[in-house]
Amino acid sequence: MRVGVLTGGGDCPGLNAAIRAIVRRGIDGHGHEILGFRDGWRGPLDDDWSELNVESTAGILPRGGTILGTSRTNPFKRDGGERIVRERLDTLALDGLIAIGGEDTLGAAARLHDEAGLPVLGVPKTIDNDLGATDMTFGFDTAVHVATEAIDRLHTTAESHNRILVVEVMGRHAGWIALHSGLAGGADAILVPERPFDVEKVCDLIRRRHSRGRYFSIVVVAEGAVPAEGTMQTLEGASDEFGHLRLGGIGQQLGPEIEERTGFETRVTVLGHVQRGGTPTAYDRVLATRLGVAASDAAQGGRWGVMPALRGSKIELVALRDAVSELRLVPPEEYEIAETFFG
Ligand code: F6P
Secondary structure: OOEEEEEOOOOOOHHHHHHHHHHHHHHHHHOOEEEEEEEOHHHHHHEEEEOOOOOOOOOOOOOOOOOOOOOOOOHHOOOOHHHHHHHHHHOOOOOOOEEEEOOHHHHHHHHHHHOOOOOOOEEEEOOOOOOOOOOOOHHHHHHHHHHHHHHHHHHHHHHHHHOEEEEOOOOOOHHHHHHHHHHOOOOOEEEEEOOEOOHHHHHHHHHHHHHHHOOOOEEEEEEEEEOOOOOOOOOOOOOOOOOOOOOOOOHHHHHHHHHHHHOOEEEEEHHHHHHHHOOHHHHHHHHHHHHHHHHHHHHOOOOOOOOEEEOEEEEEEEEHHHHHHOOOOOOHHHHHHHOOOOO
């Protein structure tokens, strides 16, 4: 069997572990030949690929990023994109394609399978942890570790200077990274996209801390957090090929607002791509490896249109379309746990 593999969307720690698992299980377990496409969906569209083998994937398990490169190319935004992908699979004599990605990459994979009948299956990844049908995506654990370590560091300097520190974390329209890093780092307020915030209430929490003799505060804000209507003005950014807003900037808008309203010195740290780069945690390496092995087995069994997912502690195959039909957002009861520690 000949199987293609690609990584699309934002990179994340654990991608190389997943690629290695697909190669090792595919070649040693099933006798597959594996082609790696470059830069997500751009690879099949532009005929950019190379053969992957045990030697070329040796030593990549602990490395962040992706040896295949990635992009936010949308095959449905290219003229004849769907036809080109089909022809590429034919001319390269591929039996199928494994797309490792998040909402956008897997959304394209689901359409290529469901609408065009192409033999495609997916592997879920994203630091945002926002994919449906799986309990967790790899990349998330590493991002939370990085953000938590940053919050710990910011705590000591905030306390020394009696400052308010606003920390902006990634996560798109889901507040998972903010919630988990904020909880683990003991944040005094956590603002998530799922719950529009009132800046005056945030200021009240900070004032309450001051009245209790705590002269510093840490406010974790998810990049997708939005103020409740009519409470604060914000700016909008540009969009990508999938029509998603390029987020980031809410921290910079929130910091001065808090300083003006409370009179307390406020500084802003935007963690940005630091959360996405570098060595994956052991948890992410193991999850990515389990998913990669399951994807290779699914390809061997001709199970296209699916994605291996973490369900409880088990890996199960679910329909690709279920993973992308609805974002997995922070439920109110989980946010309420964090609220216990605000202010
Ligand atoms: O989806 C992963 C993610 O890191 C989001 O959290 C963030 O909004 C986005 O990607 C940033 O994308 P880019 O690297 O293209 O700026």
